[in-house]
Amino acid sequence: MQGIYTSVTKIRRQVFAAVAKLAYEHDEYSSIEEIPYQIIPGEVATYRNSVFVERAIIGERLRLAMGLPLRRADEHSALSKGVEEAAVPKKFFSAPLVNVISFACNACPTNSYEVSNNCRGCLAHPCTSVCPVKAISIVNGKSHIDKExxxxxxxxxxxxxxxxxxxxxxxxxxxCGMDAIGSDELGRAKIDQEKCVSCGQCIVNCPFGAIADKSEIFQIIQSIKQGDKVCAAIAPSFAGQLGPLATTEKLHEAFKILGFDDVVEVALGADKGAVAEAHHYAHAVPDKQPFLATSCCPSWSVLAKRTLPDLVECVSESDTPMIETAKVIKKRNPNTKVVFVGPCVAKKLEATRKLTAGYIDFVITFEELMGMFVAKGVEFGDLNEEQPLDDASSDGRGYAVAGGVADAIVNNVKAFYPDKEVLVDRAEGLKDCKKMLMLAKAGKRNGYLLEGMACPGGCIGGAGTLMPLNKAAAAVKQYQKSSPYNLAKDNPNIDE
Amino acid sequence: MKKLRIEVCSGSECVMMGSMDIIEAIEGLKQVKQQLKLRAQIEIVPCKCLGPCKNENLAPVVRINDELITQATGDIVMSKIIAAIKD
Incomplete structure (x- = not known):
């Protein structure tokens, strides 16, 4: 379902735009109570069986989008409760990041097999022959599965x-690649927060729109309004996400209208990482460590460390492109607040970790950013192509697509150490990542560079994206081609 | 062969409300060309903000030849295209 625009997508984005508009245009936020009526007008339900339920769900989505916790369903509380406290120019939300809005959940049946009307009650009924536990019998001329x-x-x-x-x-x-979704006492989805790595795939795969993550749009706009210097660190997967009119040359101007001071490509941090990991691989694999696993995808790197507790040192320790880029920005201007703008829900969590919290002030997704552009009425069609992006190489920009991280590292190993051979394995989707890690654990990936991506397709398939995969992949290719540097190592900005 | 010019608004509001997915839907018609017996030349033009979305909830906006469609979706646009080619 990810990558197809549906009513669920529409509602999610309307909420982001509404929160951004509220934050930009008001100084007092009690009018949040009116937003559910603006998004769901009239007296007749559009999406679900009751217009009241629809509005209540919008209410919870609004709260999450402002970084507030969900309300209890069995306790009276105003939608606006806590809103004024959330209007602060700094990180506000607390765990859990990914939430199930329980009363929006359809309590879908869990994993099971059922016989449909298509059953012809055939003579051969191979279903019974292949069942290893004799669970299938023929009842009233049709197959029947004994669920016990x-x-x-x-x-x-x-x-x-x-x-x-x-x-x-x-x-x-x-x-969910982590088996983190169980059920509550009413059979509705419940996330085991111990297992969850916040990849966000459940959010974009729930056909009832019952799962949402918290956002920092509201706090970022508070920071902007207060007059802080705010710099956007934009992930390479942004290419194409904002529509065909949003060329890279217009980004600076567009972000200025939002109130940002500057825009820096996160692909610059990726370039630094690619060079560091190329050296690391060439020196350490396989002599000092059996393999090297990339670390830029936070969900993957948490999974890898959990799956291989004895081989933690095999997961690259170089900073993620997000952190590397933030370091450069803070070095240039220590008073600047850094907003990572990316496709990723897990980065919101990565940015709260103690080691990284000092560098990243806020994280938003492309979807949330689009809500801000809409709230501010930014039209890319009316902007001039003023300032091209030239922070990063084609290698670093390629990080956005599955396979791109490994490609970048391999390219640079080859450039630095022409005789060194690099073995590569990669996986996308946490289920396949897990399989790859089990192979590594069993010693079958010795000498390898392992690239893991939690989202199918890589970052361009992240939960916070707007474009269908093939369009996004084509746009990233174009963006790579437009870089003045081919190899990460040739990018002069990495020495900064 | 009939010619259709389809302008798909690529303004911010329309992009947020799924206009790029409408382009995807139109391009997807090529894959079912045979089933639909499609014989037409379809030109897709992503264009600057067409305007109407600026008043209330009218995004996304699509223009097929001279007909303006507001609150467009992939299925509405596909059926309009097929209807336009038939007559």
Missing amino acids: KCVRCGRCQQACPYDAIVHYDRPCAAA
Whole structure:
């Protein structure tokens, strides 16, 4: 479902734009109570069975978008409760980052196999023959699955010549590579926060729009209004995300209208990382450590450290491109606040860690940024192409797409150490990442460079993106080509 | 062969409200060309803000030849295109 524009996408974005507008245009925020009525007008339900439920859900989304916690469903509390306290020019939200709005959840059935009307009650009924636990029998001339016995192996589904056996799974749980989604006492999805790595895939895969993360739009705008110097560090996957009129040459001007001071490419930090990891790989693998796992995707790197507690040192220790870039910005101007703008929900969490918190002040996604542009009425069509981006190389910009991190490191290893051979394996989606890590644990990836990406397609498939994957991938290619430098090592800015 | 010029608004509001996904839907028609017996030349033009979204909730906006469609979605635009080609 990710990458297809639906009513769920629409509602999510309307909320971001509404919160940004509220923050930009007001100094007192009690009018938040009116927003659910603006987004869901009239008396007839559009999306769900009741207009009141629709508005209540918008209310919870608004709270999350302002960084506030969800309200309890069994306790009276105003929508605006805590809003004034949230109107601060600094990081405000507290864990959990990713939340299930319980009363929006459909309590979908969990993983199971069922026989549909397509069953013809055929003579062969191969479904019964392949079932390893005798869970399928023929009842009233049709296949029947005994749910008590079924072990959900899926063999019957593969064997059926009529595609009559259906696999049900909760889309949120199916999208979760960490098995972090369980159920509450009413059968609704509940996130095990111990397991969750905040990749955000459940958010964009829930067809009922019941899962949302907290946002920092509200606090960023407070910071801007207060007159702080704010600099955007923009991730390379931004290419194409803001529409075809939003060329890179217009970005500086567009961000200025929002109240930002400057824009720096995070691909610059990626260049630094690629060079550091190229040296690291060439020197240490396989003599000092069996393999090197990349670290730029925070969900992947947490997964890797959890899966391989004895091999933690094999996960690269170089700072992520986000942090490297923030360091450069803070060095240039220590009083600047850094806003990481990216496709990623997990970066919001990464930025709260003790080691990194001093560098990154806020994190927002492209979707949230688009809400700010809409709130401010920024039209890329009316802007001039004034200032091209020239912070980073083609290598660093390629980090946005799955495979790009490994490519960048390999290119630089080859440039520095022409005789060194690099073995590469990579995975996208946390489930496949886990499989790759198990192979590494078993010693089958010795000598390798391992690239892991939590989101299918890489960063361009992140939960906070706006464009379909193929469009985004093409735009990143274009953005790579437009760089003055091919290799990360040739980018003079990395010495800064 | 019929010619259709489809302007898809690429202003900020329309992009946020899914106008790029409408382009994706129109391009996707090529894959089902045979089933639909499509014989037309379709030109897709991402254009500057067409204006109407500035009043209330009218984004995204699409213009097919001279007809303006507000609150457009992929399915509405696809059916309009198919209707326009048939007659």
